[in-house]
Amino acid sequence: MIRASDFPPPFAASEFVGEPTDPADERIEVGVLVVGGGPAGLACAIRLGQLLAEHPDVAERMGDVPVALLEKGKQPGSHLLSGAVVNPRALRKLGYRIEDLPSYGPVHDEAVYVLTRRNALRIPPPPTMRNHGNVVFSLSRLGRRLAEDAEEGGVTILPETVGEKLLVQHGRVVGVRTGDKGRGREGEPLGNYEPGADIVAKVTVLAEGTQGHLTGVALDHFGLRGDEPQVWELGVKEVWKVPRPLGRVVHTMGWPLRTAARYREFGGSFVYPMGDDMLTIGMVVGLDYRDVELSAHDLLQELKTHPKIRKLLAGGERVAWGAKTIPSGGWHSLPTRLHAPGLLLCGDGVGLVNIARLKGVHYAIESGRLAAESAFASLQRGATPATALGAYDDAIRSGFIGRDLYEVRDMRQVFGRGFFVGGALASAMTVSKGRLAIGKMRAEPDAEQPLLRSAGRADRYPAPDGTLTFDKLSSVFLSGNKTRDDQPNHIRVERRVPREVADLWINMCPAQVYELGTEGGDGTVTVQLAPSNCVQCGAITAKGGRLTPPEGGSGPEYTST
Amino acid sequence: MSILVFLEHHDGEIQKGSLGVLAKAASLGDAHAVIVGGGVGALAAEAGKYGAVKVHVADDASLDPPLPQPRVDVLAKLAGDYDAVFFANSVLAADVAAGLAARLDAGLNWDLVDVTGDFTGKRPALQDSVLVDVGWKSTPRLALFRAGSFDAAPTGGGEPETTQAAVELEEHSRAAKIVDQQLEEASGPSIEDADVIVAGGRGLGAPENFTLAEELARALGGAVGATRAVVDAGWYPYSAQIGQTGKTVSPKLYVALGISGAIQHKVGMQSSNVIVAINKDPNAPIFEFSDLGVVGDVHEVVPKLTELVKQRKS
Numbered sequence: 001m002i003r004a005s006d007f008p009p010p011f012a013a014s015e016f017v018g019e020p021t022d023p024a025d026e027r028i029e030v031g032v033l034v035v036g037g038g039p040a041g042l043a044c045a046i047r048l049g050q051l052l053a054e055h056p057d058v059a060e061r062m063g064d065v066p067v068a069l070l071e072k073g074k075q076p077g078s079h080l081l082s083g084a085v086v087n088p089r090a091l092r093k094l095g096y097r098i099e100d101l102p103s104y105g106p107v108h109d110e111a112v113y114v115l116t117r118r119n120a121l122r123i124p125p126p127p128t129m130r131n132h133g134n135v136v137f138s139l140s141r142l143g144r145r146l147a148e149d150a151e152e153g154g155v156t157i158l159p160e161t162v163g164e165k166l167l168v169q170h171g172r173v174v175g176v177r178t179g180d181k182g183r184g185r186e187g188e189p190l191g192n193y194e195p196g197a198d199i200v201a202k203v204t205v206l207a208e209g210t211q212g213h214l215t216g217v218a219l220d221h222f223g224l225r226g227d228e229p230q231v232w233e234l235g236v237k238e239v240w241k242v243p244r245p246l247g248r249v250v251h252t253m254g255w256p257l258r259t260a261a262r263y264r265e266f267g268g269s270f271v272y273p274m275g276d277d278m279l280t281i282g283m284v285v286g287l288d289y290r291d292v293e294l295s296a297h298d299l300l301q302e303l304k305t306h307p308k309i310r311k312l313l314a315g316g317e318r319v320a321w322g323a324k325t326i327p328s329g330g331w332h333s334l335p336t337r338l339h340a341p342g343l344l345l346c347g348d349g350v351g352l353v354n355i356a357r358l359k360g361v362h363y364a365i366e367s368g369r370l371a372a373e374s375a376f377a378s379l380q381r382g383a384t385p386a387t388a389l390g391a392y393d394d395a396i397r398s399g400f401i402g403r404d405l406y407e408v409r410d411m412r413q414v415f416g417r418g419f420f421v422g423g424a425l426a427s428a429m430t431v432s433k434g435r436l437a438i439g440k441m442r443a444e445p446d447a448e449q450p451l452l453r454s455a456g457r458a459d460r461y462p463a464p465d466g467t468l469t470f471d472k473l474s475s476v477f478l479s480g481n482k483t484r485d486d487q488p489n490h491i492r493v494e495r496r497v498p499r500e501v502a503d504l505w506i507n508m509c510p511a512q513v514y515e516l517g518t519e520g521g522d523g524t525v526t527v528q529l530a531p532s533n534c535v536q537c538g539a540i541t542a543k544g545g546r547l548t549p550p551e552g553g554s555g556p557e558y559t560s561t
Numbered sequence: 562m563s564i565l566v567f568l569e570h571h572d573g574e575i576q577k578g579s580l581g582v583l584a585k586a587a588s589l590g591d592a593h594a595v596i597v598g599g600g601v602g603a604l605a606a607e608a609g610k611y612g613a614v615k616v617h618v619a620d621d622a623s624l625d626p627p628l629p630q631p632r633v634d635v636l637a638k639l640a641g642d643y644d645a646v647f648f649a650n651s652v653l654a655a656d657v658a659a660g661l662a663a664r665l666d667a668g669l670n671w672d673l674v675d676v677t678g679d680f681t682g683k684r685p686a687l688q689d690s691v692l693v694d695v696g697w698k699s700t701p702r703l704a705l706f707r708a709g710s711f712d713a714a715p716t717g718g719g720e721p722e723t724t725q726a727a728v729e730l731e732e733h734s735r736a737a738k739i740v741d742q743q744l745e746e747a748s749g750p751s752i753e754d755a756d757v758i759v760a761g762g763r764g765l766g767a768p769e770n771f772t773l774a775e776e777l778a779r780a781l782g783g784a785v786g787a788t789r790a791v792v793d794a795g796w797y798p799y800s801a802q803i804g805q806t807g808k809t810v811s812p813k814l815y816v817a818l819g820i821s822g823a824i825q826h827k828v829g830m831q832s833s834n835v836i837v838a839i840n841k842d843p844n845a846p847i848f849e850f851s852d853l854g855v856v857g858d859v860h861e862v863v864p865k866l867t868e869l870v871k872q873r874k875s
Contacts, residue, residue, distance in 0.1 A: 463844070473823040477805070485789060485806045486799050515790075530793050532806060 002500045004544030005447040009492035011546040013220035016165045016213070020174065022198040030156070031062030032375050033175055033201035034069040035163040035214060037076035039139065039361050040347030041207030042146035043094055043368030044375075045069045049153025050095070051376045058379055059154075067155045068199065070178065072162040072536075074553050076147035078480075079209075079536060081237065081322040081561040082139035082361055083270055083282065085131050085249060089400070090365035102145050104136040104274045109248035113308065115255040120308040128356045128408070131249055136272050138239075138280075139361065140558040160553035163206075163214050164196060166221065173342035175200035176214065181551050187488050203375040203389070205344045207368055210325045211538030212349035213549050219350075222343075224335040229445040230351050231333065232325040232542040233267065234296045236510045237282030238475075239274065239320035239560045240313055246273035252309075256302040256460070257285065263454065264289050269303050270358075271312060278319070279312065280561070284326065287446040287542040292503040293457035296539075297323070297510035301469040305462050313468065321470075321478040322561040323510040325538040326360065327351035331409035338396055339389040344371040352401055356408040363401045370395045447544040451500045458507065472512040476533050480557030481511070483532040483550065490554075491531050493545035496524050501544065508543055511535045562590030562678070565617075565643040565701075567636065568608060569654055570596065571627075575604055577754055578649030580611045581711035586647050587612020587718065589678050595639060595726065597632045599625030602723075609721035611713065617726040623735075629656035630734035635726055637664045645680060645702040649710075658705045669703040670695045674710045708753055709811045750784045752801060757783025757814045760803055760830070761791060764819020764840055764859060768796035773863045774818055780870040786810065788826050804829035818859045822847025839863065 020027055032048055034041045048067045052059040059066050073079040085107060088098045098106075110131055113120040125131075151157055158178075165177035175198060182193035206215045210232070219225050253268035267285035274280055283300035303309055327333070329351050338345045346352070346367040353360035370392055378388035396402055464471040470478075491513065493505065502525050505514040511533045517526030534547075535556045541547045564586040568579040575596075586592035594613040596604050598620065605616040619635040632653075640646050640661060648654040650672070662669040673695070675683040680702055682695040697703075752758055759781065761774040771785070778785045787797035789804055803810055805825040815833035820826060822838070822845055830836070831850060838851035841858050848854040855862055 466846075466849075471823075473825060477824040477828075482805055485793065485802070528794060530790065532789075532793075 001450045002498050003448050003450055004501050004504055005445065007494040007497045007501055007544060009494060009544070009546040011492040011548070013217045016217045016548075017168050017221050018165055018177075019169050020167050020177070020198040020200060027198040027200045029063055029065070030068040030199060030201045031066040031379070032068075032203045032205060033199055034067065034205045034207055035176055036207040036209055036212065036349075037069055037071035037073070037147055037157065037159075038080055038143060038207060038209045038347065038364065039146070040209070040349075040364035040368035040371075041069055041205065042076065042143060042150050043090070043365040044205050044207060044346065044372045045150040045155040046094060046146060046153055047369045047372030048376060049150060049155055051372065052154065058376070062202070062379065065156050068201070069150065069155055069157045070161045070163050070176070070199075071157060071159045072549055072552055073159065073555060074557050075144065075159050076157060077140040077143035077559070078557045079555060080140040080143040081324045081558055082137075083237075083272060083280070083358065084137045084139045084361055085134045085272060085358070086137050087359055087362040088133075088135050090362035090369065094365060094369055098135055101137075102141050104138070107131040107134050107136065107249050111248055111250050113250070113252045115252050115306055115308070117255050118307060120252070120306070125251075129251060129358070136249070136274060137361075138274065138560050140561050162549035162552045163208070164549055166214050166217050167198060167200065168221070171341060173204050173218070173340060175204055179549055179552055183488050183551070185486050185488060190486075202342075203344065203378060204342060205346060205368075205371050205375060206349055207346040207364070207371075208349045210327055210348040211541045211547055213547070215345055215349035216541070218340060218343060218345065219335055222340040224337050224340065226329075226332065226334050226336055228329055228332040228443055230327055230329045231443065231446050232287045232538070233284050233328050233355070234287050234323065234325050234508070234510070234537065234539045235282050235284040236296045236300045236323040237280055237321070237561060238300065238318050239278060239280045240316045241278055241319050242313060242316035243277075245276040246271060246279045246312060248273065252303075255306065256299050262452075263291055264449065265291070265294065269300075271309070274560075278560075281309070281313070286328065287325065287539060288444070288449050290449050290452045291457050292451050292453050292500050293507050295458070295461065295507040295510070297472055297475060298458075298461035301462055301464065302460060304468055310468065318470065318478065320558065320560045321475040322556055322558050323535055323537040325542060326355070327353050328355040330355060331405040334405070338393050339374075341386065341389075344375060344389060344392055346371050352396075352405070354404050354408060357404075366399065366401055367396060370399070446542040451504055453500065453503070472510060473533075476511045476535065479511075479535050480559070481533065481535055481555060483534070483554040485532045487532070487551045487554070489529055489531045490548045490550035491529055491534060491540060491545060492548060493527060493529070493540065495527050496520055497527060498523060499525050502527050504543060505540065505545070508539055510537060510539075563643045564590055564592050565636075565639060565646045566592060566594045566613070567632075567646065567648045567654060567657060568594050568596045568604070569649065569651055570598060570601060570604055573604070575607055576649065576651065577713045578651065578706075578708050580713035581709075582647045582649040582706050583608060583611045583613055584714055584716055585676070585711040587716050589676070590644075593617065593643070594721070595619070595636060597624050597635050597726075599623075605721060605723045609718050610715045612716035612718045613721045614718070615722040615724065617724055619726040619728050621728045623730065624728065626739035627653050628737050628739060629653060629660050630737065631730050632657045633660035633664055634730050634734050635728060636661050638727055638729075640665060640667070640701045643701050645700070645704060648703070648705045650705050650708050655705060658703055662703050665701070667701055667703050668697045668699055669705065670697065671705040673704055673706050676704060752784045752786050752803065752808055752810055755784035756812050757781045757816070758786045758803070758810060758812045758830075758833070759783055759816045759818065760786035760788065760820060761797070761818045762788040762820030762826075763790045763794075764821070765791070765796075766819070766860070768794075770860070771797055773859060773867075777816065777818075777863055777867045777870070780867050780874070781814070781816075783812070783814070786830075788820055817847055817851070818863060820847055821845045822850065
């Protein structure tokens with residue numbers, strides 16, 4: 001029995017934790033440091049801006065840069081990707097009128113289908129999947145807008161900057177060290193070499209999104225991992241320009257995934273309208289799958305050949321592509337605490353996703369807002385920082401995030417495993433469930449699933465035709481990724497592994513980062529890497545490797561995903 | 562209309578890019594050229610063949626090192642007499658053009674791929690998907706042209722008039738010194754300059770098989786390029802990488818050996834005049850945009866091809 005987890009990556013969280021190293025007068029001092037320009041980080045920054053505007057006395061004590069936000073992409077939004085049908089609740093709490101934001105309008109109509117190879121059976125949308133009142137967004141576009149508002153509110157945004165190392169002094173997080181730029185393949189400084197800098201802050205908020213690098217480091221360093229391991233789904237999506245409006249939100253399940261329990265192929269697809277002339281189509285599959293030939297990228301290509309789906313895309317053109325993981329462990333996988341001294345953790349990074357409802361953006365925003373409230377409270381004169389930051393946990397757990405997640409905490413137990421088993425239609429959802437054997441609390445991390453190879457999985461993927469179906473490299477190109485090749489490799493994996501593990505990574509990666517190297521003669525093979533293809537989806541961290549941040553500005557440049 | 566063209570030279574030869582820009586300038590009006598360096602007097606005649614009616618030669622040992630500021634000193638004294646000054650993009654030319662723009666407070670349009678007789682420049686934008694018209698508000702108009710924008714075709718011009726240009730260097734222009742110059746190891750022309758490129762991909766099978774590409778390139782008098790995949794794998798140096806994140810080339814002949822033709826590679830070589838692909842996979846995307854496709858094993862086809870080219874040449 002081969003498991004990817006038997007071949008752990010050369011990685012230790014301790015490499016990325018340390019005291020500040022820059023001389024004291026060269027450190028960049030900020031009030032609150034937010035890491036990550038997604039919905040959580042931007043909401044946090046926006047709320048802090050609001051609070052500081054209301055309390056100029058506090059703002060004054062926070063120096064020249066009261067709030068700074070690090071974004072690893074070219075600009076905020078560059079690395080944002082989601083469905084996204086968003087529950088507008090958290091945006092309203094942040095002070096927005098939805099009409100004022102760049103959305104594709106509210107959901108008016110929806111349909112859920114169970115697919116077989118040639119047919120589609122429409123079923124009534126189960127209660128968890130009713131989207132009436134929710135709003136379709138491009139998360140990338142929304143992020144760009146929120147970033148503008150944050151900057152207007154006095155937040156300093158540092159794009160193309162990665163948070164590489166967590167600065168910890170006397171057991172307290174005091175900031176983040178940013179990543180070096182301009183290093184060559186072997187780490188040697190090139191002509192444009194620029195070392196990272198220590199950014200020290202009174203409070204650090206990690207809002208890095210799924211598979212956040214520093215979030216993972218902090219969870220390990222402070223021993224915050226939850227009762228259950230976190231597990232993930234991998235989503236791959238495309239944006240299409242189409243001649244006919246879609247008009248409604250569509251979810252599918254079943255084909256091209258296989259329903260037999262032993263494959264553990266849980267997931268589904270979504271098709272959302274983006275105005276009258278665009279739509280987005282995506283495939284989501286649980287990363288607890290076992291077949292080494294499973295490829296989410298190619299499942300999406302296969303899905304598009306279904307008569308029902310092909311019809312929606314006829315005469316259209318693919319204009320964007322991207323991939324990302326989604327944490328799906330829910331309540332039981334939450335960290336034991338969402339704070340540590342000097343530190344708050346938000347959003348997808350800590351798994352604030354309601355996988356039954358396919359929703360997480362509004363939790364990200366709400367957690368960012370609540371983090372801002374707590375960070376601000378801790379900066380008040382006479383505040384006890386530990387108490388103030390601890391209040392963040394209470395606010396998350398007692399607010400709608402905690403209530404929602406608690407409600408669906410045992411979803412998998414109730415419905416068991418397998419797609420058409422007891423009550424499945426009522427619970428039907430497009431992403432995986434049934435991670436638990438009935439009556440038994442799960443669960444293994446995704447990387448611990450025993451691997452299998454079923455005959456012909458890969459043969460079923462359609463050959464790319466360049467019109468409806470595409471190969472991975474064309475997809476990576478469309479993601480806007482033009483990462484500098486001659487930089488150090490940022491992906492940590494064991495390079496000599498059994499063929500099964502190599503094939504798992506090669507097929508899993510939607511961006512063709514992994515390729516088969518040479519045979520080792522002892523049943524192992526080497527794994528070749530093309531790290532500059534990486535779109536930082538995070539799947540490798542779930543399946544036995546570790547994604548660390550590449551040089552700032554690397555990766556995709558999403559605009560409409 | 563009078564245009565001054567900066568001619569860059571290395572090792573006693575004028576760069577092809579400069580000559581292309583000169584030929585273009587000659588097609589628009591009175592083209593004069595300026596050559597700056599040590600022992601460069603003999604190059605003036607060459608400039609005549611590409612349409613220069615007059616060549617300013619600044620020949621002085623102090624100008625031998627390829628430093629930008631001394632060249633700015635020379636050009637600054639000449640530029641005022643011209644409607645425009647053209648440069649073919651290179652690291653040195655870009656420095657000189659920028660320095661001259663600052664010195665004269667003149668406008669510089671860069672990355673142009675064409676210019677019309679009424680001085681409207683064409684600049685690609687939005688990842689080269691559109692051409693933008695650009696102009697100048699003052700004279701002299703400084704223009705820096707993208708590599709390979711114009712063919713360096715002789716215009717049939719005669720012996721040019723040659724004048725010695727004044728060499729009076731500013732104090733600050735003497736401040737920088739070239740300490741050392743090193744050539745990157747490469748045989749044959751660089752891939753940006755080559756008329757013929759033979760590029761190898763993963764289909765070559767192993768790093769040592771790059772000799773197939775090198776031998777064919779030598780026979781054709783061309784340079785060797787590589788795909789990202791093989792550079793990533795350490796088979797060939799990064800300096801030879803062609804594609805989205807490598808170099809963009811447009812030779813007259815591009816021979817692709819064992820290259821599948823992923824879009825990342827295509828965008829770096831699609832404007833080549835003639836593309837020949839040899840690949841054993843008949844479904845490789847490269848066949849969709851090659852002028853001549855050979856479905857076959859590079860290990861069989863290429864040695865024979867090299868042999869034939871050698872025979873034909875001898």
